[in-house]
Amino acid sequence: MIKQIVFLRKRDDLSMDQFMDYYENQHSRLSQKMGAKPALPNAQRYVRRYVTPQPNPLTGEVIHPGYDCIMEIWWNSLADYQAAMNGLSDPAMLDVRKADELQLFASNSNPVCLVEEHDSPMGPNGEMMQVQLVPQD
Numbered sequence: 001m002i003k004q005i006v007f008l009r010k011r012d013d014l015s016m017d018q019f020m021d022y023y024e025n026q027h028s029r030l031s032q033k034m035g036a037k038p039a040l041p042n043a044q045r046y047v048r049r050y051v052t053p054q055p056n057p058l059t060g061e062v063i064h065p066g067y068d069c070i071m072e073i074w075w076n077s078l079a080d081y082q083a084a085m086n087g088l089s090d091p092a093m094l095d096v097r098k099a100d101e102l103q104l105f106a107s108n109s110n111p112v113c114l115v116e117e118h119d120s121p122m123g124p125n126g127e128m129m130q131v132q133l134v135p136q137d
Contacts (some may be wrong), residue, residue: 002080027101030097044057
């Protein structure tokens with residue numbers, strides 16, 4: 001499993017509520033509105049995690065991380081990820097995507113990473129835990 005993470009900063013003139021509303025109701029559905037079926041081919045999960053800075057438990061200082069949202073998409077393989085990235089950069093849709101991003105994000109230049117995850121055993125007897133995703137109707 002491959003996970004892509006993108007760190008996103010909202011436009012300064014948007015409140016966090018406005019940012020979340022636009023992202024959830026417009027931007028996250030853009031591919032679907034543009035006719036892509038499915039919206040993110042071969043993606044297994046697409047999640048937005050909105051950041052609320054908290055006091056550091058050691059210093060009490062609240063430090064904004066510089067990003068307002070961490071977007072994650074899971075892919076079954078590197079080939080699935082690369083095929084999706086090729087599709088997202090299709091010139092026929094690229095200008096629409098860039099314009100929509102500028103309604104929401106401070107820039108089109110956002111850090112994009114692939115991550116390798118390692119889990120620690122967290123079960124009551126030291127066993128590995130498993131999360132199972134089940135499609136909803």
